[in-house]
Amino acid sequence: MSTQYLVVKSVDPPETVTDPLDFVNDEEFKSDDYRAIAASLLEAVVWTGDEGKARLGACEVALEPTDAGLFLQFTADEVPTEVIRSLVIRARRLGAVVMSTDTGDIVTAP
Numbered sequence: 001m002s003t004q005y006l007v008v009k010s011v012d013p014p015e016t017v018t019d020p021l022d023f024v025n026d027e028e029f030k031s032d033d034y035r036a037i038a039a040s041l042l043e044a045v046v047w048t049g050d051e052g053k054a055r056l057g058a059c060e061v062a063l064e065p066t067d068a069g070l071f072l073q074f075t076a077d078e079v080p081t082e083v084i085r086s087l088v089i090r091a092r093r094l095g096a097v098v099m100s101t102d103t104g105d106i107v108t109a110p
Contacts, residue, residue, distance in 0.1 A: 003079055004101040007037060007091050008069040014092045020099060020106050025069070034065035041070075041090045057083045071101070085109045 009026040010017055017023050035052075039045050042054035042061060052063035059079055064071040072087075084098075088109045091098050098107040 002100040002102045003074040003076065005072045005074075005087070005107065006069045006099045006101050007034070007041065007072065007087075007096050008099060009033070009037070009094075009096045014095060014097045017097050017106055018108075020104050023097065023106065026095075030067045031065040034070040037091075037094055037096060038063055038065065038070055040094055041087065056087060059083050069099075 008023075009029040011024040011026050031050075035047065038052065038054060042056050042063075045052055045054040045063070047063075050064065052065070054061045054063055056074075057080070060075040062073040062075060064073075074083075084107065088098050088107055099105065100107055
């Protein structure tokens with residue numbers, strides 16, 4: 001399983017988005033909005049300039065909010081399936097989708 005993800009605000013309900021080629025992001029969302037999403041998705045978020053660190057369950061995550069989305073890099077080599085499931089479910093509640101930066105695929109709750 002990938003350790004790098006991108007969270008992007010969707011124009012469409014996120015549970016209906018399955019094909020990255022048909023995905024339409026909310027262009028009104030900017031880096032400050034993605035910082036706010038990080039605070040809702042993750043725990044113990046700390047920002048240092050344009051980068052941040054947080055936790056999701058027992059996993060540490062490096063953060064980089066941009067105008068395109070919120071980049072997440074898990075520091076562990078292996079990320080438990082339940083952690084990714086939690087990330088996807090939380091993102092959907094916020095109207096966002098999770099994409100694997102390795103494959104470009106939209107991640108569904110495993």
